[in-house]
Amino acid sequence: MSLKKIGNTYHLRRRVPKRFAPIEPRELISQSLHTDSAQLAKLKAEAAWAELIEAWEARLAGDTEDAERRFEAARELAERRGFRFMPAAKVAELPTTALLDRIEAVPEHKGEPNMVEAAALLGGVSEPPITVTRALELYWGLAKDKTLGKSEDQLRRWQNPRKKAVKNFVDVVGDRPLPEITGDDMLAFRDWWIDRIAEEDMTPNSANKDLIHLGDVLKTVNRMKRLGLVLPLSDLSLKEGEKKKRPPFSETWIRERLLAPGALDGLNDEARAILLVMVNTGCRPSEIAALTPETIHLKANVPHISIEPVGRQLKSRRARRKIALTGVSLEAMRGFPAGFPRYRDSSASLSGVVNKFLRENGLLQTDSHSLYSLRHAFEDRLLAAKVDERVRRDLMGHRLTREEYGDGATLEYQREVLSPLAF
Known part of the structure; x- marks a missing residue:
């Protein structure tokens, strides 16, 4: 690095490092230090060089494929040139003199504007959207x-x-x-x-x-981050003592609305099938989503599914059970003999997808209903048909309130009980 006095002003002169060759020609650069004092020029030289290095680093970062880093580099580069970064649409609305100031500040090399600097000064870099995980x-x-x-x-x-x-x-x-x-x-x-x-x-x-x-x-x-977003985060909290139990769908609603021809066509195939399997089994969505080829028995004398702790924990010991398949549930399960890989490890997203679809398509009987209402509807249908309490609890995976004897209802008996109730 050297200092040279040109006229009444000292200039910093130094060769550009190799790593900045794509930005500047590899020749001695010269920058005015705006002083005629040799002592002051020496003091300013190191700071001026450091500022140049930082500006070049920002410009190199502007070449990255990382959208967020590219945006930050553009904003930093604009600030180092004395301008506030603005999106292109806002730059276009600036008064003519302010717009020309930005255009004239874009450096050129051999008559060609530096496109990285032009993007920073004229708003040609879009701010990437921030996701929830980011x-x-x-x-x-x-x-x-x-x-x-x-x-x-x-x-x-x-x-x-x-x-x-x-x-x-x-x-x-x-x-x-x-x-x-x-x-x-x-x-x-x-x-x-x-x-x-x-x-x-x-x-x-x-x-x-x-x-x-x-x-x-x-x-x-x-x-x-000064995003200026209006986020829908109000009026969501639950009151202590708020009713926890979901109301069941009525039989009429299930038959005439949920199972109406074409009613579920907008759902992806796996989500639609899981909903239909729930109708006549009362299983939890997560239990159906977790089914594997080994727990789906379509070729048995009584086609059924078995809820097993395969790759997951069950809610309780009583949740482990076998359930005969009937009606639309059997037909839906036949379409997925290997289970539902899309939701096997993400049953939470299943509920979100289905509930949103039902809400947007007017398929929730009330605002309090949800996918889980099918489970409650199944239990109510068992109760209305006067199905024995032990059989009801076996099918639902509920704990018995008395001593447990025997193995419970056979699959053949389940089918006999469930067939008249099936949709």
Whole structure:
């Protein structure tokens, strides 16, 4: 590096490093230090060179295929040139003089504008949408004020519920970009929690914690990244003591609405089949989604499925059971003799997909109904038909309230009981 006085001003002169050759010609560069004092020029030289290096690094980062890094590099490069980064649409709305200032600031080499700098100064780099999982990654850095003074164990206990809330949401709804999260998505997540509360004897507080932690992550990123989004996060919490049990679908509703020709055509094949298997078995959606070829017995004397702890834990010992297939459930299962690989490891997303479809297509009998209402409807049909309590509990996978004797109903007897009730 050398200093040379040209006229009344000192200039910094130094050869460009090899790694910046794609950006500048490998020749001595010259930058004005805006001073006629040799002593002051020496003081400014190192800072000026460091600033050039940082600007070149930003420009190189602008060539990356990583959309987020490319956007950050463009914003940083614009700021180093004395401009605030603006999207192209906003740049186009600038007064003529301000627009010309930006255009004239784009450096040229051999008469050609530097396209990386042009993109940074004229808004030619789009900000990539932030997904929910990416929002969580950003959140840790944006919420550092909440972790000051925490021990490693306290930090782990602070992070884990937020990780859990985001994972649950993504499992149910999908890894949505933040601008695409809808009120329906949040209701689907809330519905999933209500069903889980009813089935797993949990409290509404568990759901509310997830909703609070998810909301904290999304709102913090929205605010700190200045996204300006209106996120549908209000009026979602569950009241303690809120009724947990889902109402059953009526037989008329199942027959005339859910099973009407073409009513379920908009659902993907696996989700539609799982719904139909629920109709005459009353199984939990997760139990059907987890079926494997070894637990599907279509060629048996009595076609049936067996709920087994294959690759997963069952809700309880009583959840392990065999259920005869009848009516639309048998027909649906025949279409998937190997099970449902799409949902085998993501039954949470199954409930989200089906509940959203039913809601959007007017197939929920009331706002309180959901996919789980088919399970409750099945139990009500057993009760109305005066099916023995032991058989009902065996079919539903419920605990007996008395001493358990014998093996319970055979598959042949199940078929005899269920056939008259089947759709």
